[in-house]
Amino acid sequence: MNEQLARIVSYLKDYDGPEIRLMEVCGTHTAAIFKGAIRSLISPKIHLISGPGCPVCVTPAAFIDKCVEYAHMDGHVLYSFGDMLKVPGTAGSLSDHKGQGAHVEVVYSPFEVLEKAAAQPEVTHVVAAVGFETTAPIYGLMIREMQEKDIHNVRLVTAIKTILPALTWICDSQPEIDGFICPGHVCVIIGSDPFLPLAEKYKKPFVVAGFEPEHLLVTIYDLVCQIEAGEHNVGNHYKNAVHAAGNRKALDVLEEYYEPGAAVWRGLGSIPDSGLYISEKYQEYDGGSFGLDQDIELPPACRCADVITGRINPADCPMFASGSCTPTSPYGPCMVSAEGACGIWYRNR
Amino acid sequence: MCIAIPGKVVEVDGMRARVDYSGNQVTVNTGLVEPKVGQYVLVHAGCAIEVMEKDKAEELIELFADIEELGA
Numbered sequence: 001m002n003e004q005l006a007r008i009v010s011y012l013k014d015y016d017g018p019e020i021r022l023m024e025v026c027g028t029h030t031a032a033i034f035k036g037a038i039r040s041l042i043s044p045k046i047h048l049i050s051g052p053g054c055p056v057c058v059t060p061a062a063f064i065d066k067c068v069e070y071a072h073m074d075g076h077v078l079y080s081f082g083d084m085l086k087v088p089g090t091a092g093s094l095s096d097h098k099g100q101g102a103h104v105e106v107v108y109s110p111f112e113v114l115e116k117a118a119a120q121p122e123v124t125h126v127v128a129a130v131g132f133e134t135t136a137p138i139y140g141l142m143i144r145e146m147q148e149k150d151i152h153n154v155r156l157v158t159a160i161k162t163i164l165p166a167l168t169w170i171c172d173s174q175p176e177i178d179g180f181i182c183p184g185h186v187c188v189i190i191g192s193d194p195f196l197p198l199a200e201k202y203k204k205p206f207v208v209a210g211f212e213p214e215h216l217l218v219t220i221y222d223l224v225c226q227i228e229a230g231e232h233n234v235g236n237h238y239k240n241a242v243h244a245a246g247n248r249k250a251l252d253v254l255e256e257y258y259e260p261g262a263a264v265w266r267g268l269g270s271i272p273d274s275g276l277y278i279s280e281k282y283q284e285y286d287g288g289s290f291g292l293d294q295d296i297e298l299p300p301a302c303r304c305a306d307v308i309t310g311r312i313n314p315a316d317c318p319m320f321a322s323g324s325c326t327p328t329s330p331y332g333p334c335m336v337s338a339e340g341a342c343g344i345w346y347r348n349r
Numbered sequence: 350m351c352i353a354i355p356g357k358v359v360e361v362d363g364m365r366a367r368v369d370y371s372g373n374q375v376t377v378n379t380g381l382v383e384p385k386v387g388q389y390v391l392v393h394a395g396c397a398i399e400v401m402e403k404d405k406a407e408e409l410i411e412l413f414a415d416i417e418e419l420g421a
Contacts (some may be wrong), residue, residue: 004413028351053351081394109395111378134351138396141380145364185351188391188399214409218416225419237415240408241391241399250381250398339351 005214008221015043015224021176022046022223023310025163026053026183027339028211034348036213038220046224049310050341052166053183055130056083057308057333057340058265059159060295063128064089066157066288070126071102077116079107080128083338086330090296093336094128110142117146117154126287129156134185136160136276137250140257143282155287158277161263164194165274169265171202174310179223181216182208184238189254191246192236203232210238257282264293266333267305304332307341314345353393355401358384368392 024030030050033039039048052058068089071078078094085095085106098104107113110127117125129139139156146154163186170177182195187208195206205226209219219237226233236242254276263275270293278286298304302325303317314334319325320342325335327343334340356368356375366379368390378396389404390397403411 002409002413004416008416026351109378111395132351134353134393134398137381137398138378138394141378141396144380183351185353185391185393185398188353214412218412221416222419237412239411239415240401240403247381247399253381 005217008217009041012042012046012217012221012224015045017045017228020046020178020224020227021049022179022181022220023049023051023170023174023177024053024181025051025167026186027337027341027344028185029053029181029183029209029216030339030341030344032211032213033216034344036216038213038216041217042220046220048220049177049313050307051170051310052265052268052308053132053163054308054334054337054339054341055132055159055161056087056337057304058161058267059087059130060264060266060293061089062292062294063130063157063159064094065091066292067094067126067128068092068097068102070157070287071097071104075122076124076126077103077105078126078128079105079110079113081108081130082106084128084130086336087333088296088336090294110138111145113154114142114145114149114151117151118149121153124153124155126155126157129158129160131160132163132183132186133189133254136258137189137253140253143257143278143285144253146285152284154285156278156285156289157287157292158289159292160258160276161265162260162274162276164198165271166265166268167198169268169271170310171198171204177204177310178227179205179207181219181223182206184208184210184215184242187236187238187242187246189247189250191244192234192242193244193246195234199232199234205232205235207235208238208242210241261290264295265308266295267308299331302332304334304342307334314342317342320346351393353391353398355389355391358386358388358390361386366390366397368397
């Protein structure tokens with residue numbers, strides 16, 4: 001191990017000051033922390049807590065129900081990313097309905113849908129457009145291309161959320177979080193500058209990390225040092241991909257094709273301006289994304305809401321600990337989704 | 350959901366590029382970047398979202414230079 005890294009690890013391992021709670025807001029970070037065995041390298045007094053960074057986990061059931069509705073309509077096909085398939089709606093998941101003959105197809109990239117739309121002009125192709133700022137510009141590029149190629153048989157049902165309002169909510173309701181590991185790929189799009197007002201207002205440090213163990217350890221070290229010194233700066237340890245001002249082209253796409261609006265986050269409730277909706281000018285491509293707010297009642301013992309908001313880690317949920325909620329028979333969405341904290345914790349236990 | 354993987358650009362053609370991941374090649378949309386052949390791009394859901402300025406070794410050097418400044 002590189003000497004500097006060794007010194008950092010040594011510092012973090014020997015840390016014996018007040019308990020520090022750091023939130024990471026990205027399912028990919030949750031997984032990277034396990035993959036790099038980061039917790040084994042740092043003091044047990046430094047707590048790494050998962051936050052609401054799984055768009056599938058925070059999406060209410062009404063969105064799934066809308067997608068299911070399209071999948072059953074004649075002359076329609078519903079396209080989804082793989083990890084959405086098993087998320088429960090009010091009356092079953094997309095996977096359940098596919099099994100019953102509904103027209104559901106999995107795509108890796110939304111651009112695949114454009115090819116299918118051109119090849120099958122008599123069918124309406126509907127995309128379950130979920131994601132954060134990382135994915136939102138991609139749907140925007142889709143709309144741009146549809147305009148250029150005169151494609152009119154595609155609709156997007158959107159459940160797109162932006163991370164800053166959720167972080168503000170977390171700062172307001174979870175004052176015990178001392179610092180934040182900012183989501184690496186969201187920050188490729190939005191940059192690190194947007195966190196400056198949050199750092200200033202809540203007097204907490206926000207640092208962007210990449211996904212390698214080195215990025216995470218350096219970031220945790222930065223945060224711990226800042227907290228010890230009473231500092232609250234915004235840092236960036238993913239400079240290879242993240243610029244302070246973000247990706248200008250991507251931000252222009254968001255500006256052009258979307259308008260902010262209130263969105264419901266499972267576990268957090270409705271947060272103003274935390275969702276992105278296709279703007280008025282491009283409404284013909286929208287498949288009815290407004291007001292998809294109704295959610296299923298989570299089973300009484302399910303603590304997904306507390307996991308999403310970082311009040312507990314998955315291992316503290318009684319359903320997880322007792323083995324009642326597992327990836328093959330999940331209770332709540334955090335276990336269902338590939339990016340959900342519970343699913344990731346379970347696969348790494 | 351926000352998984353993105355770096356790959357090497359082997360061909361650029363208008364709004365698309367061929368990107369190589371250790372032998373496996375895919376076509377990606379380049380509407381958000383202006384890549385050159387030989388550069389690495391970060392790809393998410395079939396779209397290049399950023400050009401990676403440095404290779405991995407250089408990136409780590411920079412990362413640790415940052416930490417020097419923090420006083421490690």
